[in-house]
Amino acid sequence: MKNRIIKISGIFCLAILVLLGMSLSSQIAKKAELDPYKLEIPEGFPEPIIPENNLLTSERIELGRMLFYDPVLSIDSTVSCASCHKQDLAFADDVHISPGVEDRLAARNAPTLTNVVYNPTVLFDGFLETLEKQILVPIQEHAEFAHNIVDISEKLAKDSTYSSMSWRAYERKIDPFVITRSISSFERTLISGNSKYDQEVFQKKDVLSKSEKRGMNLFFDKLECAECHSGFNFTNFSTQNNGLYEVYEDTGRMRATKLEEDRAMFKVPTLRNIELTAPYMHDGSIATLDEVIDHYQSGGKNHVNKSDKIQPFTLTKREKKDLINFLKCLTDDDFISNPDFSNPFE
Ligand code: HEC
Ligand code: HEC
Structure with missing residues (x-):
């Protein structure tokens, strides 16, 4: 009799737990539907496309932010995404090649993550289409995390904080699906649109100096910079x-497509926060903005795929200074100090 009571009450408890769990998870599902995270879109910026299968919620963003800053993703727990994508450098790095685990070096310069939500493709190849897929690259790369996302998932599933955050964010245990989607959600919030340029052009405040305005005219009118670095995201x-180069070590987009016409073709980078993201170019080979302009003034080296928009020109000393002053107007101090983007472990 006693046993039966215990058994029945046991089943009863289990049923209550299951019911509670069900109502909890449907509440969470409803919450995700009803309470999507609203990105603040700066004046002059279009509405970004958020994939239907990974709508933003604050739970997802918070989990992604923790993973972004957690070295647990690397094989020896020494390197995190943020080791190479640093907030104070607009989520880029200040060395020409950033070291991964055991100080291993790959071949490309860590680009800024400024406004990546708008990028139709990621990486210099201009080929990979989603942030979700990109996450697998650093995780597996020998010179980055040298790890395996299945092993990472198993390790994280044993951590009670990550485990409960995963259930709250995606209603499932932490796995490759959750890891890639949550980090992407965090990355999609990294929007920068309050530079001096934005204040002048989109917010209609009169903030640019005479020199900066002259630089802006050079950039958009006299020189052909905006043929490639165009629109709200440059x-x-x-x-x-x-x-x-005449001969590139890096084959650029051809790495992905194997097509000769894509040899040494690189994604046109945003110029937002450019003051903070030196050194420049896919290999970090140019140290300063001054030298970048020297490169463009020279008309570049001959390469069969060189754009005909790259033609030699001459600037006076003052014009060069003006152009650099303008480029520095693309720095967004709010972006690099936004507490929502900072290391949650500090
Ligand atoms: C060891 C340094 C390093 C680490 C660690 C690292 N990255 Fe990167 N990241 C790079 C480099 C270098 C590139 C450019 C690679 C290329 O184009 O092939 C890059 C490119 C990217 C891009 C493409 C940006 C664009 O606009 O094209 C994204 C997004 C990104 N990383 C996010 C991450 C995330 C998320 C993590 C952690 C899971 C991470 N990175 C870890 C160095 C690093
Ligand atoms: C034909 C298209 C095109 C034009 C025109 C052009 N750029 Fe670029 N720019 C690129 C590409 C592509 C890269 C990246 C090349 C690489 O990584 O090897 C780049 C890189 C840069 C970088 C470095 C960005 C970074 O994050 O490393 C700066 C700064 C820059 N350009 C400024 C300018 C200025 C200033 C002008 C006008 C004088 C200009 N560009 C004209 C295509 C162009």
Whole structure:
């Protein structure tokens, strides 16, 4: 009799737990539907496309932010995404090649993550289409995390904080699906649109100096910079060759497509926060903005795929200074100090 009571009450408890769990998870599902995270879109910026299968919620963003800053993703727990994508450097790095685990070096310069939500493709190849897929690259790369996402998932599933955050964010245990989607959600919030340029052009405040305005005219009118670095994000999102070398070590987009016509073609980078993201170019080979302008003034090296928009020109000393002053107006101090983007472990 006693046993039966215990058994029945046991089943009863289990049923209550299951029911509670069900109502809890449907509440969470409803919450995700009803309470999507609203990105603040700066004046002059279009509404970004958020994939239907990974709508933003604050739970997802918070989990992704923790993973972004957690070295647990690397094989020896020494390197995190943030080791190479640093907030105070607009989520880029200040060395030409950032070291991964055991100080291993790959071949490309860590780009800024400024406004990646708008990028139709990621990586210099201009080929990979989603942030979700991109996450697998650093995780597996020998010179980055040298790890395996299945092993990472198993390790994280044993951590009670990550485990409960995963259930709250995606209603499932932490796995590769949750890891890639949550980090992407965090990355999609990294929007920068309050530079001096934005204040002048989109918010209609009169903040640019005479020199900065002259630089802006050079950039958009006299020189052909905005042929490629165009629009609100200073990129037309195409791949181009800007004549860095006659012979490139890096095959650029051809790495992904195997097509000769894509040899040494690189994604046109945004110029937002450019003051903070030196050194420049896919290999970090140019140290300063002054030298970047020297490169463009020279008309670049001959390469079969070099764009015909890259032509030699001459600037006076003052014009060069004006152009650099303008480029520095693309720095967004709010972006690099936004507490929502900072290391949650500190
Ligand atoms: C060891 C340094 C390093 C680490 C660690 C690292 N990255 Fe990167 N990241 C790079 C480099 C270098 C590139 C450019 C690679 C290329 O184009 O092939 C890059 C490119 C990217 C891009 C493409 C940006 C664009 O606009 O094209 C994204 C997004 C990104 N990383 C996110 C991450 C995330 C998320 C993590 C952690 C899971 C991470 N990175 C870890 C160095 C690193
Ligand atoms: C034909 C297209 C094109 C034109 C025109 C062009 N650029 Fe670029 N720009 C690129 C490409 C492509 C890269 C990246 C090349 C690489 O990584 O090897 C780049 C890189 C840069 C970088 C470095 C960005 C970074 O994050 O490393 C700066 C700064 C820059 N360009 C400024 C300018 C200025 C200033 C002008 C006008 C004088 C200009 N560009 C004209 C295509 C162009």
